[in-house]
Amino acid sequence: MKYSHRLSDAVHILTYIGASEIVEDDLSSRAIAGSINSNPSLVRRLMSSLKNAGLITSEPGRAAVSLSKPTNEITLLDVYKAIEEPDLFHVDEETNQQCPIGANIQSALHKAYNEVQQQAESEMSKITLADIVKDVVDGNKKTLS
Amino acid sequence: MKYSHRLSDAVHILTYIGASEIVEDDLSSRAIAGSINSNPSLVRRLMSSLKNAGLITSEPGRAAVSLSKPTNEITLLDVYKAIEEPDLFHVDEETNQQCPIGANIQSALHKAYNEVQQQAESEMSKITLADIVKDVVDGNKKTLS
DNA sequence: TTAACCTGTTATCTTATATGTAACATGTTA
DNA sequence: TAACATGTTACATATAAGATAACAGGTTAA
Secondary structure, eight states, rough: OOSHHHHHHHHHHHHHHHHHGGGSSOHHHHHHHHTTSOOOHHHHHHHHHHHHTSEEEEEETTTEEEEOOOOOBHHHHHHHHHSSOOOSSOTTTOOOOHHHHHHHHHHHHHHHHHHHHHHHHHHHHBBBBHHHHHHHHHHHHHHOO | OSSSHHHHHHHHHHHHHGGGGGSSSSOOOHHHHHTTTSSSHHHHHHHHHHHTTSSSEEEEEEEEEESOOGGGGHHHHHHHHHHSOOSOEEEEEEEETTTTHHHHHHHHHHHHHHHHHHHHHHHHHHOOOHHHHHHHHHHHHHHHO
């Protein structure tokens, strides 16, 4: 998945909810889809994952989604784990076990990838939805002034 | 691309070259493909990218590829940049510019993603081909003993 | 010099995935 | 009861990775 922007759209949804004071107060999937320039079904599917991860609260029939936690307690890592595959890189699991290289490269790569993954996740855990919302709100103020 | 193992296969190729003393000394694309359990054409295409990045040296007609640098001077980051798209995450570039959120989310996400990218790349630059080769060779010794 | 091998490149096919879109069961509200 | 919402599923389309084949041209050894 190289051309995916699921994570971006999921953050967009959370930002929309968290910064709803600067938009018309319509939190329907249709209104959020309008902001993303996508469609309500995509939004509802992403929201389903966010809901399963405990990041948002919603009810059938009511356009009344809300964040389950304050924006400074929702990290980029939380969204990543709710939405994306767990691993940034993938080991080729089909290497030739009869070859000394093929038989040992998988564990060597897993070890290397784990180190990169940990650093990336550590950084993601430092970035909160509050940071994103602030950047968006500040950017909007700048436009208005 | 989510299910890609191009990076793993590229590291596999470099490891095969760098640890060729523990395999039969055949460095043809056919032999390397045999270790990956793939096909020679894929190997040659990846090698083409590795060659463009200055990591390996090869000549048409001769099965005599070699590393352009010592294994401890080739990092995982070098391979990543030679093979993969530059960005781990992708910003949705189609957001609604008429919406305060849609108009400002892109730059906020770019900023956040850049921080994660930098940490990941920093970690990748610390992992060298020498580390991978060592793990593979050690793993092989363990099997033989 | 010729047969057998190789590299480097391109093209095609298949498969996996993301997204767009529609549909529908069901809940909510005025 | 009409209008609108969510939550879920199904399907079509677009994109990308990988498998495979083909071929022009270089290399090597008998």
